[in-house]
Amino acid sequence: MSDPGSNPIPPEQQEMPLIEHLLELRNRLLKMVLAVIVCFAFIYPFANDLYLWLSLPLRELLPVGQTMIATDITSPFFAPLKLALVLAVFAAIPVILYQLWSFVAPGLYAHEKRLAFPLLFTSVLLFYAGAAFAYYVVFPLVFGFFTAIGPEGIVELPDISSYLNFVLKMFFAFGVAFEIPIATVLLILTGATTPQDLAAKRPYVVVACFIIGMLLTPPDIISQTLLAVPMWILFEFGILFGRLAYRRVDDASEGESDSA
Template structure:
């Protein structure tokens, strides 16, 4: 007499309407978290204070007495408000991701949970790490490098909207670039490529990393190296993590 393994998800099915209700509730909770974070940041340090913090790496490299300017009438109001909203989204991101995880977790097997939850947590931490690396290290080096080439006859007075667009693009570029280990792990776990192939393609990835950094960063050596070198190091981390994930997230074998 053969015994079939019991399905972990048996009896957990729910009507479609109940899924929609749960999705609505979790979206509301995520929005509430963002709203609370926005209210806290608006109270302290405030939109103006947040913009001053964001502009600090650039202002520190400007000539003495130089300031940033606003070419649009409502820019002094809208730009700090946009920054506050962006900071609120990042501050509430763990709550938002938890609501997403809580919504999909009941439909996952135990071995899938062991894969998805670490990926959600690690991808969030890596994105924050990329943004922090860009702000605390890259910006100061890049702005100082650029200002060193500015002629003395030119007074630098960057526009606050243009600066915000530049900062957002750099944050996204470094945040996404730091997701390299997650991408490597997912590709290896799905069987798209083996760990051995990833090791063999190490040289090709280095070339791709420098090409990508040259395309998405400003045309200076400092920012390009600041993006390409971490990507190469994180690729190695991804290869090591892929082997661990593949061993610990395999589906249990079914026996007849």
């Protein structure tokens, strides 16, 4: 009979009592909130300038002499404040995901850890890429369409709060849509589906992309297409990377079973 102390369990794999898990979760959440507060403290002094930058794609298309307005007396204060808070959360996403990773990592196998961290890092980059795509590609086309299609004699005076709500919705829609490769890889790795099954369902996925684009964007064909087409392309990338990750997991699982 082997000595129980001859093969000690690594500290990161030892089971923790429920209270310790809750305390660990509380500490991680506090660090996330602190990261958002720190980012907000740095961003808020520039909130007005950031709003002017954010509204630039629309203001450049307005006729000479027209500008944006505030229909609510509190909008000039709360619109930049809301923007600063949302940007603080966006800026703190790497810290938030790192804290989540640190909380769940001890319960993962070695091959899962090798894949989880790259997936987290890539998800952050893809979310930022989706927001950048919305600002630099989608906004000029969508706002150009809306400002050109209005009836003659109608003066456009966009409200700053309505504009902020619109662009934040678009940022969120495109940021989440650009996470499709991560979702595809996770579905494959968890065994919910296989790359072959996803490839066989490609026609349904294309239709679903256009339906989602219709629901998440304004009712115009330009913004719907600009969201649906990247979603389909990212789905194809997800299948490609899912096949590679699927093979790596199989190889790692076979190696662990052979060593056992």
